[in-house]
Amino acid sequence: MTDQASFLLYLWSHRAVYLGASPENDLHKHHAAQLCVGLEAPLRVREATNTEWLQTRAVLVPPDRPHEVDAGTGAIFTIYWEPESDDYPFKELGASLRTFPLSTEAVSVLASIGDAPADPSDVWTRCVSALGLQTYRAPEAIDPRVAVVLERIRQSSEQPHTLGSLATAVHLSPSRLSHLFSAQVGVALRRFIVWSRVRQAVRHALAGANLTQAAVAAGFSDAAHMSHSFRGMFGFAPSALFAHGINRRVFVVDDVA
Structure with a gap:
């Protein structure tokens, strides 16, 4: 390659x-x-x-x-x-x-x-x-309240989800939801939301949206906000992936139940 x-x-x-x-x-x-x-x-x-x-x-x-x-x-x-x-x-x-x-x-x-x-x-x-990495994590049944939170984030990543609003939606305290989500999903809720929005923006870009449209559709205020989050995660701007003339193969994987 x-x-x-x-x-x-x-x-x-x-x-x-x-x-x-x-x-x-x-x-x-x-x-x-x-x-x-x-x-x-x-x-x-x-x-x-x-x-x-x-x-x-x-x-x-x-x-x-x-x-x-x-x-x-x-x-x-x-x-x-x-x-x-x-x-x-x-x-x-x-x-x-x-x-x-x-x-x-x-x-x-x-x-x-x-x-x-x-x-x-x-x-x-x-x-x-x-x-040679040891990364096995035993699967466990997802708590119905965590399942609701996951579905809300997936279905409406463009919404300004916060720990407090999601906790209220499933009748838990913010601290209890934070602990339960991390224990079951394997990553902090705040970071999961950032990754989810970036993934959604990539999906929209792959479907033909420009970066501004993709950013707004995924819940970022504008392309600069999305680019800042993307660069903060990976170290380079998303424009490097979606420039004209690039042969790209991108797979956005739903790996959490």
């Missing part, structure tokens, strides 16, 4: 997988933790413009850590992961960039994900297996 004008993106409820050319090469930071792999050659990474480059095949970037990645014209594989989720595997990562050991076979498996679209659950299984 070497064409700079193409990319593959899987977007789940609190994590994402991207394959393609690096969409951002300036110094930046984002809240989602990042595991970045050079698929065709080692990449270079640094934490500030006045520090030395680190050359490595794969690097772990902690949440909110400034970094700059240079993959040249080669393709990269990247996982973005919400650090507040309970299946987040890098809780002991610390605050600095860290190299991530990968075999040649593992890199080949990750590169092959871009060969053809596949079932999202199969893609995720292949990713975590190749990376």
